[in-house]
Amino acid sequence: MSFPQHCPSPRELDDLELLVSGALAPLTAFNEPGSVVTLDLPAPVREQATSAGAVELVDPEGLPLARVSVPGGAVEPLTHAQYGPFRDRYLTPAQVQDQHPRRTVVPVVDALTEQQIAELSGLGPLVLLTLVGAGTPDLSATALIRATMLAAQRLTDAVVVAVPLASHGDVDADHALGVQVAHNYAGAGPVVAVPYAADDDAYADDIAAIVDRDRPAADEQGLVLFFTGLSGSGKSTLARALMDRILEQGTRTITSLDGDVVRRNLSAGLTFSKADRETNIRRIGWVAAEISRHGGLAVVSPIAPFDETRQQVRAMVDEAGGAFFLVHVATPLEECERRDRKGLYAKARAGEIPEFTGISSPYEEPQDADVVVDTTGRTIDDALGDVIGALAESGYLDLRPSSLLVEQTPPPWLVEQGGAPATTARRNPVTGATAAAQDAGPLKVLFVCTANICRSPYMELTARHLAAGDPTLEFASAGTHGLVDEPMNQPMVDVLADEVTGHEPFRSRRLTTAELEWADVVLTAEASHRQFILDDNPALFRKVFSLGQFVETVGDIGAGVHGRDLLAAMQHRRGPASTELDVADPYRRGDKAARTAADHVDRLLVVAIRALSTAPKAP
Numbered sequence: 244m245s246f247p248q249h250c251p252s253p254r255e256l257d258d259l260e261l262l263v264s265g266a267l268a269p270l271t272a273f274n275e276p277g278s279v280v281t282l283d284l285p286a287p288v289r290e291q292a293t294s295a296g297a298v299e300l301v302d303p304e305g306l307p308l309a310r311v312s313v314p315g316g317a318v319e320p321l322t323h324a325q326y327g328p329f330r331d332r333y334l335t336p337a338q339v340q341d342q343h344p345r346r347t348v349v350p351v352v353d354a355l356t357e358q359q360i361a362e363l364s365g366l367g368p369l370v371l372l373t374l375v376g377a378g379t380p381d382l383s384a385t386a387l388i389r390a391t392m393l394a395a396q397r398l399t400d401a402v403v404v405a406v407p408l409a410s411h412g413d414v415d416a417d418h419a420l421g422v423q424v425a426h427n428y429a430g431a432g433p434v435v436a437v438p439y440a441a442d443d444d445a446y447a448d449d450i451a452a453i454v455d456r457d458r459p460a461a462d463e464q465g466l467v468l469f470f471t472g473l474s475g476s477g478k479s480t481l482a483r484a485l486m487d488r489i490l491e492q493g494t495r496t497i498t499s500l501d502g503d504v505v506r507r508n509l510s511a512g513l514t515f516s517k518a519d520r521e522t523n524i525r526r527i528g529w530v531a532a533e534i535s536r537h538g539g540l541a542v543v544s545p546i547a548p549f550d551e552t553r554q555q556v557r558a559m560v561d562e563a564g565g566a567f568f569l570v571h572v573a574t575p576l577e578e579c580e581r582r583d584r585k586g587l588y589a590k591a592r593a594g595e596i597p598e599f600t601g602i603s604s605p606y607e608e609p610q611d612a613d614v615v616v617d618t619t620g621r622t623i624d625d626a627l628g629d630v631i632g633a634l635a636e637s638g639y640l641d642l643r644p645s646s647l648l649v650e651q652t653p654p655p656w657l658v659e660q661g662g663a664p665a666t667t668a669r670r671n672p673v674t675g676a677t678a679a680a681q682d683a684g685p686l687k688v689l690f691v692c693t694a695n696i697c698r699s700p701y702m703e704l705t706a707r708h709l710a711a712g713d714p715t716l717e718f719a720s721a722g723t724h725g726l727v728d729e730p731m732n733q734p735m736v737d738v739l740a741d742e743v744t745g746h747e748p749f750r751s752r753r754l755t756t757a758e759l760e761w762a763d764v765v766l767t768a769e770a771s772h773r774q775f776i777l778d779d780n781p782a783l784f785r786k787v788f789s790l791g792q793f794v795e796t797v798g799d800i801g802a803g804v805h806g807r808d809l810l811a812a813m814q815h816r817r818g819p820a821s822t823e824l825d826v827a828d829p830y831r832r833g834d835k836a837a838r839t840a841a842d843h844v845d846r847l848l849v850v851a852i853r854a855l856s857t858a859p860k861a862p
């Protein structure tokens with residue numbers, strides 16, 4: 244009997260390994276009622292598996308790992324994974340009890356701080372059980388194992404064991420699985436949780452280096468620049484011009500995957516049917532994702548007419564740790580057809596080319612483009628400027644010579660500048676509302692950092708202190724991954740100026756759409772926070788700045804422009820949110836780092852508050 248083969252998702256592969264190793268015992272099968280340990284099969288595979296009675300699960304290279312009964316979910320192991328970094332650390336519960344009996348098991352999900360290591364040192368022989376698996380947040384599996392190995396070196400007798408416990412997107416269920424796994428590894432021995440990290444706790448330098456290196460800055464990440472649009476829209480032209488700029492700058496090498504060129508090579512023989520187009524784009528996506536995995540830059544420019552396939556490419560790049568930047572070259576069909584550089588539209592209209600995009604085959608407009616460029620009636624340089632500007636904004640790649648930062652023609656909502664009667668009502672750059680509706684009331688400033696316990700609360704409290712009752716300004720703060728209702732981190736409280744403390748106790752908040760809507764301007768501690776916000780809310784790019792970027796831009800614009808006028812002027816003179824302007828994260832880096840962050844914020848806020856305030860100044 245032959246069984247259909249299927250390569251499961253990374254989460255399902257991790258679950259399979261744990262089901263087979265006994266780490267999830269008493270659970271040993273997929274799809275038990277109420278369990279999050281599920282196996283989803285595509286409909287055709289499920290149909291075949293149901294009639295054959297089982298499916299054979301294979302790893303991404305096609306190695307059969309297990310046979311799983313269908314229906315049902317009982318697992319019969321065939322072989323187990325043999326490769327992967329730190330494979331020798333991936334032990335089963337039975338191996339741990341055999342090789343390291345009667346040890347205390349400590350589940351580890353994050354790098355250990357100095358204080359945590361000190362507290363663990365009193366517990367006797369340990370198994371540090373690093374829970375690494377698909378979709379778990381924070382550190383990558385290899386970084387967590389490496390950081391835990393360094394922690395183990397500081398303990399007298401600790402071994403590091405890796406368990407690929409994946410995230411199932413259900414906090415309670417994942418917690419219950421973690422507890423179960425730890426007890427299975429401990430057997431009759433004790434399980435002890437990692438002690439809570441105190442506010443002033445810090446990583447040892449070598450562990451801090453691993454944590455820092457695990458998340459490269461945006462401009463050091465692999466990058467896929469994906470141009471999509473109709474034939475003749477200008478994808479290849481813009482992609483080529485952009486590549487010239489990148490080569491001229493000389494900081495990165497590029498791999499180009501142009502639509503036409505790919506079809507002559509990688510995708511030779513494919514047609515323009517929907518299925519073949521999808522195959523073509525997935526091939527391009529796969530190659531581009533691999534390039535990004537190694538920090539490379541891929542510029543791709545196929546039509547890519549289907550949203551689902553573009554999303555698949557985005558996911559592939561994401562999985563590879565690269566950044567995905569989508570350029571929609573939105574030149575309308577009429578203009579593309581007017582250009583008809585290759586004479587293809589005429590042939591398509593004459594029925595000589597079937598399934599021609601825009602004529603007899605659909606083009607699904609992207610809703611998730613990072614920049615939309617209509618090239619109609621514009622020079623190539625001008626259109627390219629939109630792409631270069633958006634790229635610089637994203638923090639991934641800054642190709643702008645400083646002269647490009649200043650636009651020559653003021654936009655319509657700036658026309659009333661300089662006291663001349665306005666010919667066009669000035670519009671709020673963010674909402675588009677007219678001046679009368681929007682300019683009333685204080686300017687609302689939202690500070691954002693990661694957890695809303697160190698930098699952003701310090702900014703909020705210090706800004707309020709500096710503004711000293713200024714009725715034209717209001718302040719709030721929140722965290723992109725904000726802890727909810729936590730007090731401010733003690734080392735940051737300690738460095739608040741004396742006059743600032745003594746207010747109502749601060750409680751942390753997680754950033755939501757409501758806060759973003761409330762704010763007139765959002766100032767983030769790091770460029771990455773800004774990017775985090777823009778990833779989900781690209782339309783907000785006009786009002787979200789890193790604090791350092793904001794202050795640099797204030798310097799470029801000069802004194803004399805304040806409040807909403809300043810925000811409007813900034814739209815056309817904003818510098819890049821480069822990571823050098825970040826306020827460094829002091830969390831768990833000790834008192835000195837808190838002092839450094841506070842001093843940095845103080846310097847920036849003095850400028851920012853003066854610039855944002857429209858209150859009459861004391862003479």
Ligand SMILES: Nc1ncnc2c1ncn2[C@@H]1O[C@H](COP(=O)(O)OS(=O)(=O)O)[C@@H](OP(=O)(O)O)[C@H]1O
Nearest residue numbers: 474475502515520523545546547548597598599600
């Ligand atoms: N039926 C049909 N529809 C669209 N395009 C066609 C077709 N037949 C040939 N061509 C030429 O092939 C180029 C598009 O190939 P792509 O690989 O980019 O298309 S797709 O993404 O797979 O849909 C496209 O090149 P560009 O003009 O550079 O976009 C066309 O020149």
Ligand SMILES: Nc1ncnc2c1ncn2[C@@H]1O[C@H](COP(=O)(O)OP(=O)(O)O)[C@@H](O)[C@H]1O
Nearest residue numbers: 473474475476477478479480618621622623626
């Ligand atoms: N602003 C512009 N940006 C890009 N292309 C433009 C622009 N204005 C005119 N064109 C012309 O449009 C055509 C676009 O063709 P191409 O770049 O091959 O498109 P695609 O790769 O999308 O099929 C070229 O002949 C190009 O010179």
